[in-house]
Amino acid sequence: MAHQAHSYHMVDPSPWxxxxxxxxxxxxxxxxxxxxxxxxxxxxxxxxxxxxxxFQWWRDIVRESTFQGHHTPMVxxxxxxxxxxxxxxxxxxxxGFFWAFFHSSLAPTPELGGQWPPxxxxxxxxxxxxxxxxxxxxxxxxxxxxAHHSITEANRKQAIQALLLTVLLGFYFxxxxxxxxxxxxxxxxxxxxxxxFFVATGFHGLHVIIGSTFLLVCLLRLIKYxxxxxxxxxFEAAAWYWHFVDVVWLFLYIxxxxxxx
Amino acid sequence: VYLxxxxxxxxxxxxxxxxxxxxxxxxVPENQKLFQEDNGLPVHLKGGAxxxxxxxxxxxxxxxxxxxxxxxLLVSSMPKKPN
Numbered sequence: 001m002a003h004q005a006h007s008y009h010m011v012d013p014s015p016w017x018x019x020x021x022x023x024x025x026x027x028x029x030x031x032x033x034x035x036x037x038x039x040x041x042x043x044x045x046x047x048x049x050x051x052x053x054x055f056q057w058w059r060d061i062v063r064e065s066t067f068q069g070h071h072t073p074m075v076x077x078x079x080x081x082x083x084x085x086x087x088x089x090x091x092x093x094x095x096g097f098f099w100a101f102f103h104s105s106l107a108p109t110p111e112l113g114g115q116w117p118p119x120x121x122x123x124x125x126x127x128x129x130x131x132x133x134x135x136x137x138x139x140x141x142x143x144x145x146x147a148h149h150s151i152t153e154a155n156r157k158q159a160i161q162a163l164l165l166t167v168l169l170g171f172y173f174x175x176x177x178x179x180x181x182x183x184x185x186x187x188x189x190x191x192x193x194x195x196x197f198f199v200a201t202g203f204h205g206l207h208v209i210i211g212s213t214f215l216l217v218c219l220l221r222l223i224k225y226x227x228x229x230x231x232x233x234x235f236e237a238a239a240w241y242w243h244f245v246d247v248v249w250l251f252l253y254i255x256x257x258x259x260x261x
Numbered sequence: 262v263y264l265x266x267x268x269x270x271x272x273x274x275x276x277x278x279x280x281x282x283x284x285x286x287x288x289v290p291e292n293q294k295l296f297q298e299d300n301g302l303p304v305h306l307k308g309g310a311x312x313x314x315x316x317x318x319x320x321x322x323x324x325x326x327x328x329x330x331x332x333x334l335l336v337s338s339m340p341k342k343p344n
Contacts, residue, residue, distance in 0.1 A: 015320060029330040029333035042333070045326045052319040060304045066289060067296035068304070225287040261313040 007072040009064070017056040023049035058217075062234075066226045076233050083237045087244050089169050090207070094248050097203065098255070101196040105260055112191065116260060121193045122185045123261040129180050130257045133173050137246045140169035144215070144239050151222070154229040163219045163235075166242070170212030202254060204248050211245045214238040 004010065016153040023046055030043030071079070105116040113119030124130060143166040150159035181198075188198040218235045223228060227235055296307050306312045 012305070014303065014305055015316065016305070019319055019323045022327050025330060026323070026326040031332065033333060036337075042326065045322065045329075049319065049322050049326060052315070054324070056305060056315060063292075063296050063304050063307065067292045069293075225289050237324060247339075249273065 007074045009070040009072070009075045011064070014057075016060070019049070019051045020057065023053050026050075028166050031220055034138065045162075053200045062221070062226065065234075066221075071231075071233070076231075079233055079237070083240060087240060090244065091248075094200070094203070094246040097196070097200040098251065101200060101260075102194060104192045112193075116193075116218060118193050121190060123193075124180065124184060124257065126253070126261055129176055130253055133176055134249065134253050136169050136173045136176070137249050140173075141243060141246050142167050143169065144242055148235065148239055151227055151232050152229050155205075156222075160177060160219070161224055163215065163222060167212055167215050167219055170208060170215060170242075174205065174208055174212065177201070196255060197260075201252060204245070205251055207245050207248070211238070214241060 007222045013109045026042060026046030026049055028046075029048040030040070034040045104112075108114055108116045108118065117123045143162050147159050147162035147166060150156075150162055186194050186197075215238050218238045221234065296304070298307075300307075305316060
C-alpha cells in the first residue's frame with residue numbers, strides 16, 4: 001500500500017457516484033412514466049437502485065473511517081464543514097415553503113374569503129396531536145444530547161439506552177403524523193391552505209424519517225463498538241441533523257399550526 | 262433451599278452461548294485487519310464475495326434501468342400515428 005505524506009484522504013476508485021447518478025435518472029424518468037403512463041415499474045426500479053447505492057456508499061465510508069483509519073482530524077474538519085453546508089442548504093429549502101405560506105396567509109385573497117384559514121377549511125387543533133408531537137421532538141432533542149454526553153463519558157449502556165429512546169421517539173412522531181394525515185378534514189387539493197400545509201409538513205415528515213434512519217444506523221454502529229469517546233463524528237452529524245429537524249418543526253408548529261388556525 | 266437458590270442464581274447469570282456471544286463482542290479489530298490487508302482490492306470489494314455480488318446486482322439494475330429509460334424516452338418522443 002502506498003504511503004501518503006499528507007493527512008488527507010485520497011479515496012479508492014468507486015462506482016457509487018456514477019451508479020447513484022444512474023439511479024437518479026431512473027427515479028426521475030420513473031416519476032414521468034408514473035404520472036403520464038400510470039406505470040410505477042421504472043420508479044420502483046429507481047428507488048431500489050438508489051437504496052442499494054446509498055447502503056453501499058455509506059458502508060464504504062464506515063470501512064474507510066472505522067476500519068482503515070482514514071478520517072484524520074483534517075478529514076473530519078472537512079466532513080464537519082460539509083454537514084454544516086448541507087444542513088444550511090436544507091434550511092433554505094424549507095425557507096422557500098415558509099415563504100409560500102406567508103405569501104398566501106398574510107394577505108388572504110378574496111377567493112379565500114379574505115381570511116386565513118380560508119372559508120370552508122377546518123384546521124387541525126394545535127393543542128391536540130400537534131402539541132404532543134412538539135413534546136415528542138423536544139424530548140428527543142434532550143435524549144440525543146444525553147446520548148452524546150454518554151458517548152463522550154464512555155458510558156456504553158446509557159448511550160445505547162438514550163439513543164434507542166431517541167429513535168423510538170422519532171418513529172412515534174412519524175406514526176402520529178401519519179395518523180393525523182389520514183384523519184385530516186382537508187387534503188392537499190384544498191386550495192392554497194392544503195398545498196402549503198401538506199407540502200411543508202410533508203417534507204418535514206420526510207426529513208424526520210431520514211433523521212430517524214440516520215440515528216438508527218448510529219445506534220447499530222454504537223452497539224458494534226464503532227464509536228470512541230473522542231471520535232464519533234457520524235453520531236454528531238446525525239444529532240445536528242436531528243436538532244435541525246426539531247427546529248423546523250417548531251417553526252411549522254408555531255406559524256402553520258398555531259398562528260394559521 | 263440454599264442449594265436451590267444458588268442454582269437459580271447461576272441460571273440467571275448464565276453466559277450466552279458462543280454463537281450469539283460473537284454478535285455482542287467487539288469485532289472492530291478483526292474488521293480493521295480485514296480492510297487493511299494489502300491485497301490491492303478497492304474498499305467497495307474488500308469485504309469479500311458478498312461485496313461483488315451486491316455490486317454486480319446494483320450495477321446490473323442501474324444499467325438495465327438506464328437502457329429501459331432511454332428506450333421509453335425514445336418511444337415517448339415519437340409522434341402518435343393518426344387513425
